[in-house]
Amino acid sequence: MRGVLALILLLATASVADAKPRHHHRKHRAHHGSSRFETPKDAATLPAVRYGALAPAECLAELDARQIPYTAETARGVAAPVRLTGPLHGVTFGAQVRDADRATTPYDIADCALVLALDDFAAQLETHGIVRVVHYSMYRPPPKSWPDDKIGAQHIGAMSIDAARFEKADGTALEVLKSFHGHIGARTCGDGAGPHPATPPSKELRQILCDAVAAHLFNVVLTPNFNRPHRNHFHMEVMHGANWFLVH
Helix, strand or coil: CHHHHHHHHHHHCECCCCCCCCCCECCCCCCCCCCEEECCCCHHHCHHHHHHHCCHHHHHHHHHHCCCCEEECCCCCCCCEEEECCCECCEEEEECCCHHHCCCCHHHEEEHHHHHHHHHHHHHHHCCCEEEEEECCCCCCCCCCCCCCCCCCCCCCCCEEEEEEEEECCCCEEEHHHHCCCCCCCCCCCCCCCCCCCCHHHHHHHHHHHHHHHCCCCCEEECCCCCHHHCCCEEEECCCCCCCEEEC
């Protein structure tokens, strides 16, 4: 448990800009009281744990078996880097960048394990009519001093997505900044949780998030309830070798 609290403090320092990723850090206080931490007995069978345990070749084989559209990439710090070349269950995942930069932006590179989780997530999003998820980043290139053979975690390992906007086929959108309706320290999912005020968009956005939590698609989920740097996105992360889950 001490290691988990250390992780919370580490994640609390990860600052994400409103419009696009920047590589800087500020200290923020973590609120632990409303965090939901669990280590299920059947953890090995749950999606995020299973995906995080796959060797790169095994993971890529599952992408192929699912007929997920992708190309292989090269990215320092990433175990099995890929770039999606098409939608998952009708849902496109794209960084907030210019169309001209779409094919080359590093922010759209993802580890294979994250893509498997996103494929499951997209199947859930499809039921809400979501056709596009706009995010701030999945991969963030490490500093030049980063060893070429060192595998990273979170964004350096391309194991996380910072999802900000969920767009529907009818042209409407659910934006985390505008529609989450939470506050720092509040419970995110489960008994006593819910948006305030509870509007139709805020309730649907909360359902989208908490359905993914219930399905154990990601090991770590951080929301605007965690701290101010997360006020405009959901940080959803798969981890290599983890058998536990944290939601805040």
